Amino acid sequence: MSLGSRARPRRQDELAASLRPFSGLRLRSGGFFVAPRIAAPLDPIVRLEGVSYSYDPGAPEPLWALQGVDLAIAPGEYLAVVGHNGSGKSTLARLLNGLLLPTRGDVWVGPWNTRQALHKRDVRACVGMVFQVPDNQIIATTVEDDVAFGPENLGVPEEELQSRVDEALHAVGLWERRSRPPHQLSAGEKQRLAIAGVLAMRPRCLVLDEATALLDASGRADVLATVRRLHAEGVAIVAITHRLQEAAEADRLLVLDHGRCALLGHPRDILSDTDALARLGLEAPEVPELAARLRRRGLELPAGLLTPGELAEALAGQRALLR
């Protein structure tokens, strides 16, 4: 897979540069004009501009699942999304690749507005989705055929199809199981199969909506390792999760609250602010929670402790001071 060749912004100035808007204009006719320019490599992959979504927009007082969200996802970045039940995470995920269209505002995927019916396939190929229940995404009778289904539908020529399928199966570690019926796979393997199906469409961004929620510890570890590897190879990741500790390894963390962006920043800053998390109905991960309790008992610990190792080191420093 040619994933390794993609640029992956690391420095802050690169990330900031990547957040420049696309040059799309809405026409009075309701259509869109997209300036015919070649996208700079660091243009965002997905950009939400003032996006609101209601499942009942015609109601006298519509309920808003998402309200006024502005967000740009840079090439190769790892964005984690958390929020209490019903905060709008899955709605956001479905807006990212045009499964839902905004009630207000616009979603741009590369140069395409998701409202452009003509580019629906391009949008879906660029932003792949993996859901919580892999069985719903499994279609074919063998692992291999299942992975081929997506690119086949995109019209990928026969001669390219096999190489795409092989690459995707290698990427998720299922190549040896390619002839098996999918129902014989474990839950974690099925989820990796779902990821392979998306990868075969060569997406620039992979959106995982609680993709590890139903897996046991080992299935979860396998899927997370696959996601980590894809990220290292340059695929942008949007990972929706209820496990705040999983969000710690992301480049940025978005916290949704009643359909609004409540916090957006570095996971270390957000996850260690236990009071802010509690106000948003979220339980802080164990280490920041324990560090906060120890601080309340008078220990002077630095901010931003996330891992047991960091906490142990900070406590060792305290012991040295008390001696």
Ligand SMILES: Nc1ncnc2c1ncn2[C@@H]1O[C@H](COP(=O)(O)OP(=O)(O)OP(=O)(O)O)[C@@H](O)[C@H]1O
């Ligand atoms: N198909 C639907 N029809 C009507 N309302 C919906 C529908 N799907 C979601 N909603 C409502 O939209 C809001 C946001 O839901 P969403 O599923 O996006 O939240 P979530 O953060 O993914 O929740 P969870 O953590 O439970 O998965 C909620 O108030 C929910 O009840």
Ligand SMILES: [Mg+2]
């Ligand atoms: Mg959800």
